[in-house]
Amino acid sequence: MPAVASRMTLTIRSGDLFSTELKQRTKVSGKISCGSRSTMSKVRLLHRLSLRHSAVVCSSLMSFACAFHSEAAPGDIVQPSEKTARAETPMQSPPEVTFQTVSRGSRTGVRDARQLVVRGRAEWIELWAQHVSVDVNPAPPPPINFATELIVAVFLGEKPTGGYDLAISRVLRSDDSVVVYFREISPVPGAIVTQSLTRPFHIVRINTDVHAVVTFRRES
Numbered sequence: 001m002p003a004v005a006s007r008m009t010l011t012i013r014s015g016d017l018f019s020t021e022l023k024q025r026t027k028v029s030g031k032i033s034c035g036s037r038s039t040m041s042k043v044r045l046l047h048r049l050s051l052r053h054s055a056v057v058c059s060s061l062m063s064f065a066c067a068f069h070s071e072a073a074p075g076d077i078v079q080p081s082e083k084t085a086r087a088e089t090p091m092q093s094p095p096e097v098t099f100q101t102v103s104r105g106s107r108t109g110v111r112d113a114r115q116l117v118v119r120g121r122a123e124w125i126e127l128w129a130q131h132v133s134v135d136v137n138p139a140p141p142p143p144i145n146f147a148t149e150l151i152v153a154v155f156l157g158e159k160p161t162g163g164y165d166l167a168i169s170r171v172l173r174s175d176d177s178v179v180v181y182f183r184e185i186s187p188v189p190g191a192i193v194t195q196s197l198t199r200p201f202h203i204v205r206i207n208t209d210v211h212a213v214v215t216f217r218r219e220s
Helices: 037-070 082-088 121-131
Strands: 004-013 017-028 099-105 114-118 149-155 165-174 177-185 201-207 213-219
Touching (some): 099 165, 114 121, 149 165, 149 177, 149 213, 165 201
Antiparallel strands (some): 004 017, 099 201, 149 201, 165 177
């Protein structure tokens, strides 16, 4: 009986497609001939098993590729998508501007409610004179360098009793604009307060761009 040499090779073709090449080689005096029926049956069985094995291998590799793509190994550099990067980037709040109180209280010569920005010496002298007009011995206006500073003043207006207060709480700067936040305090019902007229106010100096646009916002 001629000697039969069988060889089954699994090759990977382009595009990650698998194919099974089964080569049945029977050498008899340098010629190729078919083996016995039983041999051919075994060959067909091996062929079917090899095709099934190829499908399983292909499915496993595809699953592995999906898992590898979705889960990065430690040390891998993963570039986030543009939407994810925008969502995870915290929004920065405008920087706070330091300010210094020039005068604050409940007694002033300014009777009506005002929100003022003073950018020059002449305006400052005029405002200060009105502010201290109720004093017996008015103090001179504090010196202000209007090349680098602004005066911001908030007057609450005349109130019938005590218990009212006013405070500039913070100053924020964004580009060429400045936002001044202030809080008003009113007495709670039934509170014991002085029975006299009051005029709460707060005057501060801000070291910022003298050409900045200044707006006021009331905080609750």
